[in-house]
Amino acid sequence: MSKKRRTKRNYEVAKRCHCADQRTCGHHWWLRVFSNGKRQRVDLTALFPNESVEVAAAKAKEMARRGAIVDGELNRGNDSRLTVADVAKRYVAARGGRKHYYLDGLLSVRVPAGNGTVATLGSKPVDDVTASDIKAAVAVWRARKRTLAGARKGQVAERHLLQSGRHLFNWALQEGLATRSPFYSLQGVPIIHVKASKSRRRRLEEGEEERILKAADDYVRDFFMAMIETGCRPGELRTLQWTEVRGDQIIVLETKAKDREERSIPIMPTLRAILDRRRIGPDGGRLSDSAFVFGNETGEEVTRRRLCGLWLDTCKRAKVVNLHLHDLRGEAGSQLLEAGVPIHEVRDALGHSSTTMTSTYLRTRTNSLQKAYEQRAADRARKAIRRVS
Numbered sequence: 001m002s003k004k005r006r007t008k009r010n011y012e013v014a015k016r017c018h019c020a021d022q023r024t025c026g027h028h029w030w031l032r033v034f035s036n037g038k039r040q041r042v043d044l045t046a047l048f049p050n051e052s053v054e055v056a057a058a059k060a061k062e063m064a065r066r067g068a069i070v071d072g073e074l075n076r077g078n079d080s081r082l083t084v085a086d087v088a089k090r091y092v093a094a095r096g097g098r099k100h101y102y103l104d105g106l107l108s109v110r111v112p113a114g115n116g117t118v119a120t121l122g123s124k125p126v127d128d129v130t131a132s133d134i135k136a137a138v139a140v141w142r143a144r145k146r147t148l149a150g151a152r153k154g155q156v157a158e159r160h161l162l163q164s165g166r167h168l169f170n171w172a173l174q175e176g177l178a179t180r181s182p183f184y185s186l187q188g189v190p191i192i193h194v195k196a197s198k199s200r201r202r203r204l205e206e207g208e209e210e211r212i213l214k215a216a217d218d219y220v221r222d223f224f225m226a227m228i229e230t231g232c233r234p235g236e237l238r239t240l241q242w243t244e245v246r247g248d249q250i251i252v253l254e255t256k257a258k259d260r261e262e263r264s265i266p267i268m269p270t271l272r273a274i275l276d277r278r279r280i281g282p283d284g285g286r287l288s289d290s291a292f293v294f295g296n297e298t299g300e301e302v303t304r305r306r307l308c309g310l311w312l313d314t315c316k317r318a319k320v321v322n323l324h325l326h327d328l329r330g331e332a333g334s335q336l337l338e339a340g341v342p343i344h345e346v347r348d349a350l351g352h353s354s355t356t357m358t359s360t361y362l363r364t365r366t367n368s369l370q371k372a373y374e375q376r377a378a379d380r381a382r383k384a385i386r387r388v389s
Contacts, residue, residue, distance in 0.1 A: 029053045033064035085122035087172045102164040109137040126178045131191045162194040199360045202327045215318035222274045229271040231332030234325045240293045330361040
């Protein structure tokens with residue numbers, strides 16, 4: 001059988017969808033051009049949002065002839081200033097190299113780049129980013145809302161997006177990588193206001209711990225008890241490795257701690273039993289020192305998404321509503337306070353920089369308040385008797 005002859009591919013303007021009428025559908029127009037020695041695919045609709053497809057194609061071809069297109073984006077030419085993406089790479093490396101979901105979303109947003117074109121926020125010089133660019137990023141997140149539940153998630157994502165961006169630019173200022181922040185004016189007045197996170201007041205209610213332990217599998221059961229025993233952040237436990245379990249202490253490294261300060265947590269008998277059980281691999285041998293304590297059976301890291309999914313499934317089976325993994329951290333701190341531990345020691349156990357932050361985590365139960373008021377009434381009664389006598 002003779003082979004089918006391959007025809008020369010047409011590199012004219014086209015859409016990458018299968019719509020019946022591509023002239024009227026809302027998908028982007030694309031064009032393949034030859035620039036800087038290689039063929040590149042250019043998103044015409046994204047680069048030239050205010051131009052017709054014919055004009056956008058003509059501009060893209062002219063820029064390609066001048067070598068002004070690199071990897072589908074406009075070349076910055078001789079501008080050697082640090083871009084937002086450059087700063088973000090250093091920022092992530094300084095924080096332990098962990099992937100940052102909201103920061104990645106911020107860098108990928110397309111914003112105006114001059115001359116009627118647009119580019120990703122990450123490709124702009126860090127000092128050229130304006131408040132309008134940040135607001136454009138927020139608008140993209142707002143457009144993702146669909147249902148009521150999705151709208152609520154969108155509001156949370158919007159706040160996290162702004163918090164991540166503000167922290168990135170503040171860090172760049174401190175490190176001397178930027179001279180200004182789009183979140184503040186030159187006089188230091190906030191231009192973009194970021195809503196403060198609402199403190200949660202959720203604690204374990206009567207019977208919930210028993211239902212969770214009954215409904216959980218071995219992994220979630222161990223993680224749940226470890227959260228109560230240590231008061232660690234979920235991410236600190238999820239990324240904990242056996243090299244950080246030293247004798248009768250768990251060492252939370254500064255690269256993994258949110259406050260970037262190393263702290264040690266004593267291992268109590270309940271936690272020791274969990275650690276001893278999890279150290280044994282499926283073959284009966286001990287896991288390597290580089291394995292993750294709360295990883296899978298072979299010690300590989302469990303992703304954040306996987307952990308959250310397991311937790312939500314467990315809460316659903318246990319009929320526990322609106323209990324986050326992070327709420328267990330507040331539960332651990334509150335139990336320490338109710339046991340008589342001074343608040344400054346609770347602060348150190350949770351890894352906070354101030355007791356003000358710690359106080360937002362602590363929640364006293366109603367029965368504890370009852371006992372406190374009864375104790376105060378008894379003390380006042382004894383003082384009254386002594387005054388009379």
